[in-house]
Amino acid sequence: MLSVAFVLLPEFTLSAFAGFVDTLRLSADDNFASGQKYSRWTVLHHDLNPVRSSCGAMIVPWGLFDDPSQYDCIVVVGGLVKGHEKIHSKALDFIARAHERGVLCIGVCTGSFALAYAGLMERRTTCVHWFHKPDFQKAFPGYRCVTDVVFLEDDGCITAAGGGVASDVAAVIIERFCGRARARIGLSGMLMDSPKGICSPQPHFEAEWFNRISRPELRRSILIMDRNVRRYTSVRDLARLADMSKSQMDRLFKAELGVAAGSFNRHLRLGHANMEVLFTKRTITDIAMEYSFSDASHFTKTYNDLIGLTPTAARAMEETDALEHIATSLANKAPVIQALMAGQLMFSSFESDTGAIGRFDPMKTSSDQKAEDRFEAALR
Numbered sequence: 001m002l003s004v005a006f007v008l009l010p011e012f013t014l015s016a017f018a019g020f021v022d023t024l025r026l027s028a029d030d031n032f033a034s035g036q037k038y039s040r041w042t043v044l045h046h047d048l049n050p051v052r053s054s055c056g057a058m059i060v061p062w063g064l065f066d067d068p069s070q071y072d073c074i075v076v077v078g079g080l081v082k083g084h085e086k087i088h089s090k091a092l093d094f095i096a097r098a099h100e101r102g103v104l105c106i107g108v109c110t111g112s113f114a115l116a117y118a119g120l121m122e123r124r125t126t127c128v129h130w131f132h133k134p135d136f137q138k139a140f141p142g143y144r145c146v147t148d149v150v151f152l153e154d155d156g157c158i159t160a161a162g163g164g165v166a167s168d169v170a171a172v173i174i175e176r177f178c179g180r181a182r183a184r185i186g187l188s189g190m191l192m193d194s195p196k197g198i199c200s201p202q203p204h205f206e207a208e209w210f211n212r213i214s215r216p217e218l219r220r221s222i223l224i225m226d227r228n229v230r231r232y233t234s235v236r237d238l239a240r241l242a243d244m245s246k247s248q249m250d251r252l253f254k255a256e257l258g259v260a261a262g263s264f265n266r267h268l269r270l271g272h273a274n275m276e277v278l279f280t281k282r283t284i285t286d287i288a289m290e291y292s293f294s295d296a297s298h299f300t301k302t303y304n305d306l307i308g309l310t311p312t313a314a315r316a317m318e319e320t321d322a323l324e325h326i327a328t329s330l331a332n333k334a335p336v337i338q339a340l341m342a343g344q345l346m347f348s349s350f351e352s353d354t355g356a357i358g359r360f361d362p363m364k365t366s367s368d369q370k371a372e373d374r375f376e377a378a379l380r
Contacts, residue, residue: 002039002177007076011083014053016109019166027174027186046090054079068098078110081135092118109162124154129161148223171195209339218252232292235262258334271340277311
């Protein structure tokens, strides 16, 4: 019998908890009777006071932290990062003891942060939601984290991005401990055909062009490029990371985006660098080094050849004027290149001097917004 203990962090995501526990519940009894016949589960906490979710709903724990060795896996469900300051030391001790005893530890949503706080992730790779990548990097500098897949397993720890993926992870665990038939029963009760696998890509809200891509292997390839945007990585190496050959990757990019993989990768780095030029005060040399151009001269020439302005000249212009100039100069380029240079990047990657993640400074006026709207229209 599969035995699961849930640890709910302050401000946890209710849907992540519900997705996991309901997939478990539906598979745990005959005829969806909700008994704990094939699996059992509990909700543990340092006290028996209700735990508040991010939506305000409260869950009452079933028991106190006890001997973790009696469980097959510990599922830590997180949510809002602001709730992490309230994580109790007993929760982290419970997670650490579970890992020491060989119990499978699972972090869902920002539950992965708790695994890191408990000392489990320093030498492991952590899967985080693309939105929380900057939070994770700030909290755990030097730790390896990825946003190109929905979940991954690394040496006794599973970390998942959150949301609906919780049901997918639950199905994988049910199959591992109870068999495929039980897992399929749970999925059918959730009206799901099959679970997402480890190689399933994360969807990104910010870049509309990205969400229009139909082939999952292309989406994952782009996410791998985005993850490596701050260091030079050859297309051959990027293809290897995506489990394909260089020629396969090139055909994939040309078929759906109309550009070769190497060209896309170069413009992805240029797009990120362009946002740094326009919205930060970093030196051109620093930006060039950050995005793996050989030096400032190489970056300046590449930038100028593409848009007809040097980075220094673009920075001297009003931001919206610079963006409109870029849109005009790229009118004959592939739409995806226009989008990248417009700042339609992966949401998790760019941070301005103001701390705002994404394309534009949030402290903008209505006239700025109108100029942006005109610029967006020029691209369509």
